[in-house]
Structures are given as structure tokens and as C-alpha cells.
Amino acid sequence: MTLTIHDLRKEPGSYLPGSAACPGCGATLAFRIASRVLGPNTVYVVPASCFSVIQSPFPKSAISAPLYNIAFPAAAATASGVYRAYKMLGRDVNVVVWAGDGGTVDIGIQALSGAAERGEDIIYVCYDNEAYMNTGIQRSGATPLMAWTKTTPTGKREMPKDMPMIVAAHRVPYVATASVGYPFDLANKFEKAKKMKGFRYIHIFSTCPPGWNSPVSKTAEVAKLAVDTYFWPLYEIENGKLRITVKPRKRPLKEFLELQDRFRGLSDEQIEELEKIVMEKWNFLLHLEKSERVF
Amino acid sequence: MGLGVPIIIPVSKPSKGAAGKTGLWRVERPVVDEDKCIKCWLCWLYCPEDVITEGPNGFPQIDYTFCKGCGVCADVCPTKAIQMIKEEE
Numbered sequence: 107m108t109l110t111i112h113d114l115r116k117e118p119g120s121y122l123p124g125s126a127a128c129p130g131c132g133a134t135l136a137f138r139i140a141s142r143v144l145g146p147n148t149v150y151v152v153p154a155s156c157f158s159v160i161q162s163p164f165p166k167s168a169i170s171a172p173l174y175n176i177a178f179p180a181a182a183a184t185a186s187g188v189y190r191a192y193k194m195l196g197r198d199v200n201v202v203v204w205a206g207d208g209g210t211v212d213i214g215i216q217a218l219s220g221a222a223e224r225g226e227d228i229i230y231v232c233y234d235n236e237a238y239m240n241t242g243i244q245r246s247g248a249t250p251l252m253a254w255t256k257t258t259p260t261g262k263r264e265m266p267k268d269m270p271m272i273v274a275a276h277r278v279p280y281v282a283t284a285s286v287g288y289p290f291d292l293a294n295k296f297e298k299a300k301k302m303k304g305f306r307y308i309h310i311f312s313t314c315p316p317g318w319n320s321p322v323s324k325t326a327e328v329a330k331l332a333v334d335t336y337f338w339p340l341y342e343i344e345n346g347k348l349r350i351t352v353k354p355r356k357r358p359l360k361e362f363l364e365l366q367d368r369f370r371g372l373s374d375e376q377i378e379e380l381e382k383i384v385m386e387k388w389n390f391l392l393h394l395e396k397s398e399r400v401f
Numbered sequence: 402m403g404l405g406v407p408i409i410i411p412v413s414k415p416s417k418g419a420a421g422k423t424g425l426w427r428v429e430r431p432v433v434d435e436d437k438c439i440k441c442w443l444c445w446l447y448c449p450e451d452v453i454t455e456g457p458n459g460f461p462q463i464d465y466t467f468c469k470g471c472g473v474c475a476d477v478c479p480t481k482a483i484q485m486i487k488e489e490e
Binding site: 111114115119121122123124125126127129130131132134135138139161162163164165166167168169170289315322323324325326327 | 411413414415416417418419420421422423426441442443445446447448449450451452464466467468469470471472473475476477485
């Protein structure tokens, strides 16, 4: 069964208005929708990230669910402990790690990999704004090729890590990519993950208007275009079987790049090169979709 | 073993407006045109700040105390029923 807007509106969320998030923040948008699907029986673990700031200063919090703030590399390890503590108490709760791309792809990868290998019963969510945004836009392992950040002033020269595939290689039950531009797809992936057991991983493409220098009102548009231009393919890997969940609407990559100043100044050859890389990835996914098991 | 030091447990309590009245950040105010609105609730779905609720007349109502005026609602509205209007001084 797929979720509709009416199902989502009925559920109470765990996000309260008036947080410290920037206007047009993709992370709060993702959290709003995800928390409605996950329900009140959920505990969040947040490593250092934008989301530690979004919660707002002590003694108030914009998140109405139990939430545990922890050091950068320890999110998945903490969540494993939280889940086991609740299990000892005889309570069945969703333990969700809500981490940024720095806390997942770079600093938290060791704990994440360990928890995935042990098959801990947690949902790990990475909201990916493709750089260290809350410290001031430094490059991360998830920053795309040729993107401007403060530490890559002429554009990043390395490829980003393909984190969903790295986690999928641990042979975990569920891995999915999502985008804040496709909220129903995102909600349904959380619904599916919630009903499963074992280590589940969801990687959300989350727009950051201040970091990407995109217009504040275009948060949804940018995330939508990322999918429609094949830049961020939406797929899920359920028990090893890959399925592409949203067919892109075949828009030229230029439309997506033009909306963000972080890709400003790319020459036509560079855009062509990016397009080639993006299409290579897409064709690879199409190829994987046909196979019985990805890993 | 009284040390005379007050002990503060670092637990934040959930509350609306945890970062103050964020409506003050707003430069442009979204206004819903109820004649054009078809109640698809896409504005509600995409609002990053969760400030859109159902008003007494069944149309979207925006909480201007906390709306940061990002304009995502106006951008996603399929009938262009939400206009962004400059805030007066």
C-alpha cells in the first residue's frame, strides 16, 4: 500500500515550527515527512550535524520526540546501544539515526559499517546536503564532482563516495535513496523500512539553499530536478534486489546545474563530462535492476 | 556530599518557537488566494517549517509567527494560489 497526502496529514509529526533551521531547509522538510511516517514510538540519535543546530538552543528543542545528541563518529554505535537498552526493558521502539553526510560518509562510516555488519535493528538515515554545511560549507566525501565549496574554490576534483552502494555491500535488508523533491517516494520508503527488521539505510538528497547558493524558494524544485536529470537516481535495494522507484523525466542536466551557484562557471565540456558520468551511473543501475541480487 | 553547586540536567524540552519568533526573519509573506486554491495540500507537504495548517474554513492557514517566508509553498502550488508579498516596515 502506498501512502497518500491524506495518510500523512492524519499522522502527528515530531517537528515543531520555529526552529533554528535556515529558511527553505531540506533537512527539516525530510524530517517532517519521515517523523510522520515513523510515528511517536521513535527515538532519534543525532551526531554533530546541521540537525544539532536545528534543534535550537538549550533549554528548548524543536523536536518533540526523544532525541539523543552524540559525538560525530558515534551515531550508529549509540543507536545500537539505545536499541538494546530498550529491548532489555521489553519495549519495541524504532531507533533512528538522523545524520548528515559528514557524520555518515566521512566521520561516522566506521560505526555505520560496524552496525551494518552486526545487523543492528536500527534505521540509519543520512540527509545529504553534500558538504559540511553547519560549519560553513566545507567539502565532504559526498560533495559531487566539480561542485564549489569553501575548501574547493575551483570545484571538487574527486568523485563522491557512492554511500548507498557501500552500505548495500554489507548485505543489509534495506537500502534506499530518496529526495525531498519526491516526498511520497520518501514517505513510502520510510513506511517500508519501518516494517522491516535489521539494519535499514535511507539516503536522502536534501537541498541546502545557503550552501548550494540556490534560490530559497526552489528547495523542492532543485531536489526534483536532481532526480529528473538522472543526477540523483531513486532506487531501493530490498533483500539484495534493486528496484528503480522513480523514472526520471529526462531533463537536461544543465537545468539542475543552472539553479545552483555552486556549479556556476562550468564550461560546456565540463557539463558534458558530468552528464556522461551521470548517465554511466544510470545505465549501471538499469543493468543492476535486471540481476537477481546486487550483492 | 553537598558541593553547593546547582546540578542542571542537560535535557531540552520540546516547545514551539525554540529559536524565537522566526516569523521576524521573513522578507516576503505568503498569502493564500482562496478563490484559486484547490486544497491539494502540496503547500502543506512541502513547507519546511510545518507552519501550514487547515484553517476554520478548510483552506490552508499560515502561522505567520513562525513562517520564515522561504516561498517554497508558492513555488510548488500548482494553481499559483499563493503569492509572495513584500513585508511592510
